[in-house]
Amino acid sequence: MTLDIDREYDRIYRYCYYRLRSREEAEDVTQETFLRYFASDTYQDTGRTLQYLYTIARNLCIDERRRPLTQPLPEDLPSEEGDPLDAAALRSELNRLSPEDRELVLLRYVNEVPMNVLCKLYGVSRFALYRRLQDLLKRLRQRLEG
Amino acid sequence: MDKKLKNALSAAFAAPPPKGKDAFLRAHRRRELGTVEWLLTQVGYIRWYIWMGSLGIFALILCLAAGQRSEEVWTAASLTPFLALLAVSEGSRARRHGMDELELACRMPVGAAILARMTALGLFDLALLGVAAPILGNWAGRRTLEAGVYLLTPYLLTAALDMELCRRFRGSVSLVYCAAATGAVYALGMLSQSGWAGAYRAEALPLWWGVLVLTLAASVLETFKTVKRTEVLQWS
Structure with missing residues (x-):
């Protein structure tokens, strides 16, 4: 029944950023993903939350940037890990x-x-x-x- | 996966920190249901007569056992299958009335709801048996644990049988089969008391433990199958 939204926000955002390569677009898509998740009464509590979230995020990313994933990963991101x-x-x-x-x-x-x-x-x-x-x-x- | 590779992967897929996360989460903060809260919401959907019936059977067990001679106390203990019948009948209520497919349209997962209700009733019954065990044990001159085994074994056997029958048959006929199976377990308990001398002797206790473990395993398996069936329905 429970979903750690704080943690999943970061993960969905990271996924969107990886697909879109743009901070602003990734953040917009992440928020849109969660808004659609919040608005849904059909799937959100059926134990398939993650699958639902990633499906929305993936579809929104495809809509946002209809292009194949051929770009290399960005080089200049600061990371503590x-x-x-x-x-x-x-x-x-x-x-x-x-x-x-x-x-x-x-x-x-x-x-x-x-x-x-x-x-x-x-x-x-x-x-x-x-x-x-x-x-x-x-x-x-x-x-x-x- | 080793830590070095994990850290390197995290770094390779690093993303700049999101700017609007806190504001967004503050604006759309949702309260998710915890396990206990979920269990309590489902308790409210259990019909009042199930609770009253369970309490009535508990009272009947104590009334029948009171004033009996030591070995005859267990005649009353063989009423526990009816507690299991009440619990299982509540779990299969929607299916019995042909409403199970309609329940699938609900916001909450049916499997989790059934599991929560059966867990609540199971815990309630376990508490009742937990109260009855020391009393009956005292009247029969046996240890509480021993009395608990005699009370719990027919309960779990009936629960497993009834869940299997509820899955196999739809509609009100399932309740008839469940009642028949419950009656059979009750008769077995009575027969153990009167026909088979020594079923409740201390020497037979290891056998009871063995049956208890088997019925416990069967009940867990049947509960799992009952919940799993709702998932099959949902996605077929």
């Missing part, structure tokens, strides 16, 4: 991934979206998703260590 050298090495490897794989890494390992929600978002089986994530993780780990 992790070593900047590691992040740079990792960023170059992430840029080699397909846009969908990159988004998957963001959702699973940065935004910590549960596996069952991701399976429904991507319409794949848990096993297929697990294999895909393990392959991606192995690739990123090799890059970070090598």
